[in-house]
Amino acid sequence: MTDQTASLASFTGEEAQKKLRKRHRAERRFRAYGIAAILFALAFLCFLFGSIFSQGWSAFLQTSIKLPVQFSQEVINPSGNPDAEDEIFRANYVKLARVALYKELGVDADNRKERRAANDLLSRGVDVQLRDMVLRDPSIIGKTEDVWLLASDNADALLKGSIDRETPSDRRAMSDQQVAWIDQLVDNGDMKKRFNTGLFLNGASSSPETAGLGVALIGSFFMMLTVVLLAVPLGVCAALYLEEYAPKGKIADTIEVNINNLAAVPSIVFGLLGLAVFINFFGLPRSASLVGGLVLTLMTLPTIIITTRAAIRAVPPSIREAALGVGASKMQLIGHHVLPLSLPGILTGTIIGLVQALGETAPLLMIGMVAFVVEYPTTPLEPATGLPVQIYMWASSAERGFVERTAGATMVLLAFLIVMNSLAVYLRNRFERKW
């Protein structure tokens, strides 16, 4: 009996209880570490999205000033010849906008200092805006019309609150008088934040208020088109060969190891490849979205091959045997059964590959896609940028207005990625098949 009590004591005694409590505390602590790790990652994710959203949402609004602009004949077309396109193109449109502004604010046209202060309220891009209006509809010459003109970067920043009104005026980017003018315009309803269509339509610009993503969106579109047209057929064909035909041996092994390694090669090395092969050797133009697309194709190929192989492997052997049993050739088996059945899986993999390609920046820097492009490219051989590259260029700009733009562009990029990812998830759920 005493033996048993003694051995029981080693489990129930004071010492043992203490040890057990300690072990249970260790258990709870360990569990807490796990939760903390997940919470840390999620908190960082929220912080990342939150900070980009809070910086970026204001980029979708842009301050404009409504002014009655007189499209006077003397300034735009002094010769009176309506065919003088060159003259109309080169006219001093800034003057038109400024005259209207002086009138609106009651600025003394002889006071140079006051005039200059007033000029600072308008964006430097107003001439393009007015010129485009005239070129689109020349009958406007000679009339006076209310036009919403872009306000300058600083006026925009003041209205959005990123210039603090409380700062003493000598340390503020806007003088007291300019602030008073802005307040006056806002009170009259002539100065407002409006939806910023220019963010999506304009090309590169050195002033933030007229810079937009237009060229980058077109460049990204061309690049994605190239990737879809090249990487998808190549990837699917390669996967089919490796799964269906490749004899198990040295060659198949080499290709397999190669693809796995290629998937992990740093993206910037692909950029070096593109620079050396496509630009230096084949002489394709720098900054062209075709070259970008080719580089991204090589980069996404491994992803597409790997996911497609998994999808092909998931087609059950019974289907293959049935098809071969009724006399189909291997090629017919692939074309009529294997491909259609694995299509959802292939699509999902393709979209994931595209998402990767869309967000990739580093290789594009190598092939010169950091060009300052104002005009829309019409073919994939013309200079363009891509969405992530535009983000990189804006992020390296010094002006305050560009920070907001960068965050706004990032939101656009993330929106594309979320849409594409949701599509992939939807496809996977919609077509998922239990054999």
Place this chain on the structure above:
Amino acid sequence: MSTLTILAILIGLGIFAYFIGRMRSIQVCGGEQRTLHSRPTYHGYYLASLTVLPAIILLAAWGVAERPATRYIAMQELGPQVLKGTDAEKALAMSVVDSIADGLPELTPEEDEVLRKARLGFVTTSDARDVLGRHGVVLGSDPGRNVIAAADELASARATSRIMLPIACFAIAALGFAWGYSRIRPGLRARNITESVMRSGLFLASTVAVLTTVGIVLSVLFETIHFFQFVSPFDYFFGTVWDPRFATVGKAEGQFGLLPLLWGTLFISAVALLVAVPVGLFAAIYMSEYAGSKVRAFAKPLLEILAGIPTIVYGFFALTVFGPLLRDLGFNIGLDISASSVLTAGIVMGVMIIPFVSSLSDDIINAVPQSLREGSYGLGATQSETIKKVILPAALPGIVGAVLLAASRAIGETMIVVLAAGIAANLTLNPLEPVTTITVKIVSQLTGDLEFNSPQTLVAFALGLTLFVITLALNVYALYIVRKYREQYE
């Protein structure tokens, strides 16, 4: 005729040949289709592939050979002084020839006349320069007569090639069509031939990946060897100072020491791993051992979002939010933290690679057989004791593999460090100071408008090769470990 037009016409011809082939096969069997070896469709494919494929192969070969061939022809015109010169001089001369040749087709007949006279010496070459300038060809100095001759030769060779290419392509397509047409008869094994053609197509597609690797190695290696003609490998691999200076073409000026860049890369990666490994590992353990299926279904995809965010977004975040935040935090507690520091880049990069660690570790922990856990519980161990003493040791090789893969990601990562790590090559042990990395320097050496014959640009390829070799070694080793481990329970 552009290559794309030729391609489009060839595809059109292919479709046409398909229908002709089908028709012909029905014709030759006299309507009795069962006497055909293959169905008419296959005869169609047979004829179409005979028409299109040789022409496309020719088109591709022409595309590869055209530039080197025309340039070689033009180079002969440059004269012995240039041809005997160094590679850099030849490249310089050829770039002028290239730009003049680009402008030549745009000239009007009168302007063309000026250039012809300049070539023969009747007018000065500066007249020719003016004429070219009007068409956007800006030359640094008056071109020599040999240069104009070479450009003329280049332009005419290009023009000939442009005319010959479609003729050759369509001729070979017609030949293929005629031969194929004459061979269609009931006994033709059209299906077998078509299928072997398709099979070769599939095989070719699968070699693209191999070709890419070969392309990477060759292109990077070639330029690296070129670089080592200017700078000795010893100075590059063991130099402790990174200070490439601008110099005239063909000369190395400044120092190209790899060590500070390598140190910066490894330092930032180490910080990133210090963040990613504990967080990723604990997250994986919690998700595979403790969490219910609902929590798992929610947390796992959310963690994977971190890997899906483009790295430029992380870079921007580090630059505008996280770096300043760390600097202000440091200021408040009396530490002097630079806004772009090892810490900033490392932490943000660490968060980025958490999913690489957690997803792989998760798979590996799940692969540990249940019997091991049950044995441990049976001995009275708590869950955490089981994890620490049984599961982790069993999963260790796989986890090491995951960490190595994450490390290779960190070493090759570009956009975060470009925006957040600094540009000064710095051999420092202090994580609060900025350092620079290999990838940052590749970007900064190659985003200027430099020619490719100066060490300033070529060093980027040497850096690229270094990066490629390091990450490749890590990957191969990691894959080897993961694979070896997986086999243990199967």
